[in-house]
Amino acid sequence: MDLLPPELLARLEKMELISRKIFRGRMKGERRSRRKGQSVEFADFRSYVPGDDLRFIDWNTYARLDKLFLKMFFEEEDLHFYALLDGSLSMDYGDPTKFEYAKQLAAALGFVGLIRGDRVKIETLGQSHKAASPVFRGRHSMWRMIEHIDGFASGEPTTLAEGVKNFCLRNSGKGIVVVMSDLMDKAGFQPALRYLLAQEMDVYVIHILSAEEIDPDIKGDLRLVDCEDQDVAEITVSVPLLSRYQKTLAAFIETARDYCTRRGMVYLLAKNEVPVDELITGYLAKRGLVR
Amino acid sequence: MWPQWMNMLSWWQWAIMAAIPPAIIALYFLKLKRLPLEVPSTYLWQRSIEDLHVNSIWQRLRKSLLLFLQLLIILIAILALLRPGCRGNKLIGERFVFLIDNSASMRATDQDPNRLDEAKRRAVQMIDEMHSGDVGMVVSFADTARVEQMFTDNRRSLCRAVEAIKPSSRSTSLGEALKVASGLANPGRTSYEESDIQTAEALPATVYILSDGRFDDVSNFSWGNLTLIYLPIGQEEAANIAILAFSVRRHETRADKLQAFARIENFGTDDVSLSAVLRLDGEVIDAAKIDIGGGEVEGVTFDLGATDSGKLELSINSHDDLEIDDKAYAAINQPRKAHVLLVTPGNEPLELALATPLANELADIDIQSPDFLNNKQYQTTSQSGGYDLVIFDRCAPKEMPQANTYFIGAIPPGEAWKAAEKVDVPNIIDVDPAHPIMQWIVMDDVLLHEGRPLIPPAGATTLIDTHAGPMLVIAPREGFEDVVQGFMLIENAGEGDEAGIYARTNWPIRPSFPVFVFNLLDYLGGGQRATAAGGVQPGQAVVIDAPASAAKASGKKISVRTPSGKTISLKESRPGRFNFTDTDEQGIYEALYDGKSFLRFAVNLFDSTESHIVPRKAFEAGPTAVEGQSGWKESRKEFWRWLVLAGLVILLFEWYIYNRRVYL
Incomplete structure (x- = not known):
């Protein structure tokens, strides 16, 4: 799959990632940091205190007010952006599959x-x-990155919590982490997200669900087999069951959203039907991940 | 109206049918296969099911909806196979013939107001149910059939025709009515030299017979395109007591006295006690109390004394369902002597026999020689019915007279009668004692010298048979009867000295001979009619001979007064003979000549078939029996189509549910 079609690239060109937290990068990037410093973009004034760099004194103000003020600039710095994809078997469903969707989203971001x-x-x-x-x-x-993403294959046996934990072990730095998962873990998604909280990362949870999960189009007497753990659920599709499912699903989504919001994470529900560019330019921009 | 069921399947088919519901249930519970479906995660499903397990019974029931629907479909299929139906008013076919019985038995009042009205009501009901485009015909039938309305699709005129049917007092013959109906449904064929080609297209028709079934089976009838549907009218428990015979005879020993005999039958099952009242000219002259057991017959005799003439009426107070046979009539006529002509060259034994007092009471006898046959007076009198009986002894006329005849040793003119060569000493081997002429006649001691065996025309009855052939034969001829005797009583034979009168039989010296002559006068001379005319049945024709006093007059005016007082003028069908056919009414009719009554005759039902009013359940028409249908079996309303439709709807519903998950 072409992860980044040209028209998407054109739209992405004008965007940038935004972090709600101030992170210190190791290298200067094009990022405007909350930390004020040397940059071209003016941020504020403050009174001079001895020891300050004289280069930043605003002499024009001094001429007018006879007081020394220090001009403050936004410091531009680079940002750590992590995209964490859930590669479990359950992501391999839908059209496009949730995993493909996540890959595309990761590539775009x-x-x-x-x-x-x-x-x-x-x-x-x-x-x-x-x-x-x-x-x-x-x-x-870019091409290296796309190649790298293309190399991902679904079907990893790890649980959500285990995967996040490993991620945290690998990456101790701060930054933006976008977790793309369906959160379908029988052990619950909460432990996994808790790891990220501990990292003090700017966490975005993109909850990817396929259309089949949101509105299952099934009928008859079925024996549902979980693709990951081969768990079996025997159901007879009926209106009450379906409405019950919808309630359960809504409750599940609500729980996740609530959990994330309470802990300063941004939760976003993404249906695999919504095109990636629409998701980025629309929803993610609204939530403040990109601008 | 409860549904009526018809079994459509044999037992093994039912067995298969009965096995289906358990099979469905078994399949359902075995739940052979849940379709496996791999899903990303059963996480949400498990939680959904957990919630639903709380009300699992309802869930199970809900889940069973498809099962219920399948069972319902099978149930409906079973019901449909039972072909439920009810008395519907749907007529089968497009052409209908309504045969409505209006015979005497249809006057029975076991149905309110009577059977004929009930039949008419049902016919009108059926006509109302006809679809547009259907055509119907209305035929009423008793002893004859009458087309009241030809095929038409005009329901109003059909109803009018039905309403116009009047009750009659006649007997019933279905054959006539069926002939009319089949004449229209099975048109005749035209014969060509090589093949039969139908001249007209056969038109199938449904014949509805509205009758009580009191008629004789019709044997020589082919249904062809007809469908016969018999709708019996009347109640099974209808009871009736009928006078089946009523006649007046002279007293056996005292000839001047008259006796009336009646035969009364109880067609019901209960014992009845009733009184019979006899009226003469409206005055009660006698009464009798009669006890009749169920299904039994009783006879009653009334002594009338010396009664010359009058109208006798016998009535019983039976209060049964049929009134018409509770009255019987008999007419006593003024004794009228028969007018007998004996043409003989001389026959002493016969003349002696004719001269007995009893014979003289019966007849005036005129004896003439054979020359008289050429006389003009003979010719006019004989051709105008002036004689009741002409006896030709060893001679024959050129033309048969308009009278009964008795030929002795001669053959009537014309081709009809022939005789074989003379046979010597024919031995009498048989006589017909059933015939009135041969009553009380014993011929054991009678010897015949010679005779010519007779070759009679068709319809003849042999009265005396010999080893050589019939010697005394009676045959009808245009309303008269001819008795021909193949042997002579005496013969003028021999030549010279031997010439003389020779007896050719010893019969004249036997006691049976005068009895025979008396019977002959009584039977052929119209003596029976003279005392008390035996009646006819309603609808039958009566032959009235002009009175002797009118024989010579030209332009005879004979009329008949009916019991209700209507006078009908008659036209002469043959010289001296009048036919009267308007005998629908029961009672005593009077024949009038110049306004004076000269003959009375009675019209009585006297028909045990009609009087036996319990409706028949079935009858035979042609090769097949026609079952009476308690309802309109053939026109029942079937429900199976609706059931099948309902089954299909449920099937659709089930399919919809299965596919669209619209469970309860």
């Missing part, structure tokens, strides 16, 4: 990061805590 000079790391849950994954930076890394 990664690209936005690349063009703004951010450090982009794209990983899956199945990666072990020791395995290092490449870091992409700069527009020229």
Whole structure:
């Protein structure tokens, strides 16, 4: 699959990733940090205190007010952007599959990061805590990144919590992490997200659900087999069951949203039917991940 | 109206049918296969099911909806196979013939107001149910059939025709009515030299017979395109007591006295006690109390004394369902002597026998020689019915007279009668004692010298048979009867000295001979009619001979007064003979000549078939029996189509539910 079609690229070109937290990057990037410093973009004034860099004194103000003020600039810095894909078997459903969808989304967001000079790391849950994954930076890394994403295959046996834990072990730095998963873990998604909280990362949870999960189009007497653990649920499809399912699903989504919101994470429900560019330019922009 | 069921399947088919519901249930519970479906995660499903397990019974019931629907479909199929139906008013076919019985028995009042009205009501009901385009015909029938309305699709005129049917007092003959109906449904064929080609297209028709079934079976009838549907009218428990015979005879020993005999039959099952009242010219002259057991017959005798003439009426107070046979009539006529002509060259034994006092009471006898046959007076009198009986002894006329005849040793003119060569000493081997002429006649001691065996025309009855052939034969001829005797009583034979009168039989010296002559006068001379005319049945024709006093007059005016007082003029059918057919009414009719009554005759039902009013359940028409249908079996309303339709709807519903998950 072509992860980044040209028209999507054109739209992504103008975007940038935004972090709600101030992160110190190791290298200067094109990112405007909350930390004020040397940059071209004016941020504020403050009174001079001895020891300050004289280069930043606003002499014009001094001339008018006879007081020393220090001009403050936004410091531009690079950003750590992590995309964490759930590569479990359950993601391999839907059209496009949820995993494909997640890959595309990761590629798109990664690209936005690349063009703004951010450090982009794209990983899956199945990666072990020791395995290092490449870091992409700069527009020229786009093809490498896409190649890397293309190399992902679904069917990883890890649980959500395990995968997130490994991720946290691998990446101690702060930054933006976008978790793309269906959160369908019998053990619950909460432990996994708790790990991320501990990292003090700017966490975005993109809850990807396929159309079949949101509105199952099934009928008759069925024996539902869980693709991951072969768990079986025997059902006879009926209106009450379906409405019960809808309620359960709504409750599930609500729980996740509530959990995330309470803990300063951004939750976003993504249906695989909604095109990726629409999701990024629309929903994600609204939620403040991109601008 | 409860549904009536018809079994459509044999037992093994039912067995298969009965096995289906358990099979469905078994399949349902075995639940052979839940379709496996791999899903990303059963996480949400498990939680949904857990919630629903709480009300699992309802869930199970809900889940069983498809099962219920399947069972319902099978149930409906079974019901449909039972072909439920009810008395419907749907007529089968497009052409209908309504045969409505209006015979005497249809006057029975076991149905309110009577059977004929009930039949008419049902016919009108059926006509109302006809679809547009259907055509119907209305035929009423008793002893004859009458087309009241030809095939038409005009229901109003059909109803009018039905309403116009009047009750009659006649007997019933279905054959006539069926002939009319089949004449229209099975048109005749035209014969060509090589093949039969139908001239007209056969038109199938449904014949509805509205009758009580009191008629004789019709044997020589082919149904062809007809469908016969018999709708019996009347109640099974209808009871009737009828006078089946009523006649007046002279007293056996005292000839001047008259006796009336009646035969009364109880067609019901209960014993009845009733009184019979006899009236003469309206005055009660006698009464009798009669006890009749169920299904039994009783006879009653009334002594009338010396009664010359009058109208006798016998009535019983039976209060039964049929009134018409509770009255019987008999007419006593003024004794009228028969007018007998004996043409003989001389016959002493016969003349002696004719001269007995009893014979003289019966007849005036005119004896003439054979020359008289050429006389003009003979010719006019004989051709105008002036004689009741002409006896030709060893001679024959050129033309048969308009009278009964008795030929002795001669053959009537014409081709009808022939005789074989003379046979010597024919031995009498048989006589017919059933015939009135041969009553009380014993011929054991009679010897015949010679005779010519007779070859009679068709319809003749042999009265005396010999080893050589019939010697005394009676045959009808245009309303008269001819008795021909093949042997002579005496003969003028021999030549010369031997010439003389020779006896050719010893019969004249036997006691049976005068009895025979008396019987002959009584039977052929119209003596019976003279005392008390035996009646006819309603609808039958009566032959009235002009009175002797009118024989010579030209332009005879004979009329008949009916019991209700209507006078009908008659036209002469043959010289001296009048036919009267308007005998629908029961009672005593009077024949009038110049306004004076000269003959009375009675019209009585006297028909045990009609009087036996319990409706028949079935009758035979042609090769097949026609079952009476308690309802309109053939026109029942079937429900199976609706059931099948309902089954299909449920099937659709089930399919919809199965596919669209619209469970309860």
